Amino acid sequence: MFVDRVKIHIKGGNGGNGMVSFFRAKYITHGGPDGGDGGRGGDVIFVGDESMGTLMDFRYKRIFKAGNGQDGGKRNCFGKDGESITIKVPVGTVIREAESGKIMADITKHGEEKILIHGGKGGKGNQHFATPTRQAPRYAEQGRVAKEYDVILELKLIADVGLIGFPNVGKSTLLSMVTNANPKIANYHFTTLSPNLGVVEGRYGDSFVLADIPGLVEGASEGVGLGHEFLRHVERTKVFIHVVDAAGVEGDDPVENVRKINQELEAYNPELLKRPQVIAANKTDIPGSEENVERLKAAYENEGFAVYPISAATNTGLDELLTKVAEILKNYPEDIVFEEEYEEYDEVAVDQEPFTIDIEDGVYVVKGVGVEKMIGYTNIDTEKGFAFFQRYLKEKGIIEALEEKGIGEGDTVRIYDMEFEFWK
Ligand SMILES: Nc1nc2c(ncn2[C@@H]2O[C@H](COP(=O)(O)OP(=O)(O)OP(=O)(O)O)[C@@H](O)[C@H]2O)c(=O)[nH]1
Ligand SMILES: [Mg+2]
Incomplete structure (x- = not known):
């Protein structure tokens, strides 16, 4: 797994x-x-x-x-x-x-x-x-x-092309036909529970990595049906092949289905809808699908999504689809990488995190990552260790801060589980 x-x-x-x-x-x-x-x-x-x-x-x-x-x-x-x-x-x-x-x-x-x-x-x-x-x-x-x-x-997978769509539309079948991957294929929902990767060898242009992503469902962007887990993988593919069951085997409307999936993508991350997407109208070997192919074209081609009628099971129309995808990849802007945006993690800064001083019932309570750690590695029970710790408090400006708070001789200072009286 x-x-x-x-x-x-x-x-x-x-x-x-x-x-x-x-x-x-x-x-x-x-x-x-x-x-x-x-x-x-x-x-x-x-x-x-x-x-x-x-x-x-x-x-x-x-x-x-x-x-x-x-x-x-x-x-x-x-x-x-x-x-x-x-x-x-x-x-x-x-x-x-x-x-x-x-x-x-x-x-x-x-x-x-x-x-x-x-x-x-x-x-x-x-x-x-x-x-x-x-x-x-x-x-x-x-x-x-x-x-x-x-x-x-x-x-997070980094694949060139991701197969997206509802469950059972034939994503894994398509992957198995055009790469040497061997995903499980079956006539029920959520056959695929984790992404499968395959390499489409350079027949259509440069080789590229194709990811078969588990089926998305309505509400995926809110976490329904492991939606978040699956959408995470979608995020890192450059181009989408949106697979839809053009035969409407399950009795639902392919035009609506494409819309629903795209709404989930948008709700999860609006950037996703800006990525190149081609629609693969699958299962066209089943009679009656021609009409839906035309409806899909009418609905989406003017939105910039090319529609390719295919039959993954009988290997029909796949060459045209993949040639198009290879062409999109070839012209893909080079500088786009899907990395997480994050602040550089700075261990030193964390180390110097400031301390806080609160007065609770007349006791001066000092807290902070640095002091806590310092207690961890100083043996304050010995005189030398305690002197060392005091020097640390002075160097970090904690003594000064205590005085600013109005501490007097003999007042109690508490630092985590350690308490002592303040003497200059
Ligand atoms: N008639 C026909 N059946 C197909 C075609 N492609 C796939 N199927 C069938 O549709 C069913 C689902 O195929 P999968 O490839 O497992 O579908 P999937 O989209 O990967 O499904 P999930 O993994 O559940 O999301 C299987 O029974 C396939 O044999 C096709 O082009 N024509
Ligand atoms: Mg599958």
Whole structure:
């Protein structure tokens, strides 16, 4: 089965901690600080791979962690950097942060790489903290904790041509006749539940990729009949072959049916109706369809949709239809790509997200991504750790902000699950 949406967990590698150590050798009792730096954590990288057609691989492996940096060692030994991991995804994969739904990346080309999480920086060893007045620093920096996210991978097909239309009109039959794809074909609705792709070899011009998209129904744009899932795929095809049952086998009116599908396209995304579309009036081997073909022409040709009578089952009229489609593709503006519009995801900006200070029952409550993380990787129970944390609060302007809010000596500050009294 075709999997086109999965949730996975990714985590960058943490930086290794800096080391506290002092040079020791015979006859030297008070050697200088020689604690090495921690290694950098590994990155989490996504790369487009055209040999992958689905997100199937992610059904079994859902957690991806880059390697942590090693802690620094004695005698200036640097910790080794953690290993980065590269996650291969099919071309056309959109990566969203699960919680906010924000798009973090859109992989549209083979070989395109995107670093989603940078590994945490390694902490500096104590040798960096020596000053003329403090020659034996007992402090080393902790490694930075890397980010982790639940992300949703969503595959949006990128095909040149998409077959759209109501269920059971013969889309899969058409695909099977003009490509080497072998989709399931049957006389009932929703035979196709996930897109099938085939390549139309260069008989009509350049080869192109044809996608058989599951049947749409009225209300698809509001999500009826998995409408959203299916319309997502429609969005990324350049040209539509709109297949309609010209014989009206199910007793409905083909002219109306074309209108209904186009209304769904428009309601989902008005851009879709601006894309080139040709109407394939199918099942013309069934007597009585000629009249409907003429009605379709009368209704749509002056709207710019060419109508081609075909019979997918008996391979009639397909050459003319595909020649036309190949010609449209040939003249297609090159610079049109169907990428998601999204703001570049900026890890650094998120890192510097501002903090908030609220006063609740006389307690000064500080919140913010940065401080929360800082608490996560500082051991505030030790005096050194606490001093380090205080320095952080000062550097980030949090102390100043607290004072602006009117904090006095001895007032209580709460930062997540930590509380302390404020003393200058
Ligand atoms: N007589 C006739 N029957 C056709 C023709 N094309 C398809 N059919 C039949 O119509 C039925 C539906 O065909 P499919 O190709 O599965 O239709 P579909 O549009 O892919 O349907 P969904 O996957 O459910 O959306 C099958 O029984 C086909 O044999 C045609 O040109 N003439
Ligand atoms: Mg089908």
